[in-house]
Amino acid sequence: MIRAIYKFLPHFIKKKIVNNLNKNYLFVGWNLKTKTCPPWKNTITQNKILQISCFNDLNEELIEKINKNDFLLNQKNNENKNKIYELKWRHYNVLLSLKYLMELKKEKINLVEAGVADGLTAWFALSFLEKESIKYDHFTLIDSWEQMDSSLLKKNESKQIGRYENNNIEITKKNLEKFKKTNFLKGFIPHVLEKYKEKNMIDWLHIDLNSSIATKEILEFFSHRLNKNSIIVFDDYGWPNHEESRIEIDKWSINKSGILWPLPTGQAIFFNF
Template identity: 30%
Template sequence: MSDLILAEAILAHVKAGGRVMDVLNNLAPIYAEGERYDLACCGPFAMPWRHDAMFRIIYEEAERIERGAWRGFGVESRAYVLLRMAELALQAVEGDFVECGVFRGGSALLAATALQNVGGGVRFHLFDTFAGVPEAGLTEAERAARIGGSFDDVSLDETRANLAAFADFLDFHPGFVPDTFAGAGVGKVRYAHIDINTGQATRACLEYLVPRLVDGGVVVLDDYGWPAYVDCKQVTDDYFAEMDLPGVMALHTGQAIYVHRADARRILNF
């Protein structure tokens, strides 16, 4: 639905005595590869990322280095989730940080800011081609969404410079996932952010990272709830079901989260 058609529908509904939220809550869902996507609407709810001074300082620095790739409200809420999940991960007694899909380093900066306040020899491993999403291994849905070649306006040198303040505990692993996992030296993991945009690579990340999670370790999947990345959702659901692990928690931000326990087991079959 275009913005103009949506605006006209809202206006007609309000003139008839209805509420704006009623329109938004009753829009027809979108379907992609058999998956249903319903419109998510916000407010009025507590949204501390909109006004908390400390969060704004951190977020605005991350936004600056992304050079316009981050666009307002939708990314702010996702950034807030990343910061809080990084903080939660730091409650675990051991394990490194990992991010797969780094781009210019905005989301890594968020987690690194939390990690910098703790120290203790924790490493932060960053995996990316630093040259865009490869065409190899894409599904038909991913090719239709033109994911191949996206996020190519970046370089390893630029991202290193963007994250120079955290250089002491960062390890860069440029290249194609999962090839770069070999020899990366990642041991136990307490925080993993997967934002790699393709189903094949997302599955490879899960297979590599989830077995390394410590008790209390967290995973944030950025691409889970977006119709353009339906393959990422499907491989994620399949993996956790196959491993008999609890399903991830889908958020209205489009992300999904998983908090690992050593004795984790699947109870709900969805």
């Protein structure tokens, strides 16, 4: 009954109700609602170990870019700004994984993202590498930049068929144009992997494919290309609609030397020893 009434309320009233219900939470977004303190609220502002000091600045910079159409998102709507706030904890974890590598590795690192879309995660990662002067050789970006193909999805992933039809590699390239060491590989996984010619082992792999078959293929392909003390960040690990991906990740990790660390955001990090 309450749900039926709620459905017919005007948007601004719904927003007021939601804001009121969430007012005591310290973070709300991306399936997560918590009263625990988010990591970007530091008690000691100059604590460089705890803090990713540029984090809030990067968020504001991206929102400004989106508002000025300097960074184009596929789903163009007024919620874009909120989307960046809602993704804050996710992006913080991405940057923290890079900070960890930065503290651990003295030499140049190599990075790969599988599942790029408009380049949101990639923008945060590349901006952070630049801000922290982290040396890297290449950042490879792999995506079909086409709608998802039914032949590469399992039966119970059929909701994904046809998604990302508005993806456009030219827009992603424009969004990331200021970063020079990027290498775009366009095509469907696994076939596109034939185009991967990098000789060096990699240190950081971000997997955000919403597809268990592609996730499995990427893991198999990069298994023997992972440096010691490298990191894999899984975006889809804990999401109920990506259960199939979680099964593949669990199966892959079972005999690997490392630790799979699930996070409340639905992400998981594999620390490769």
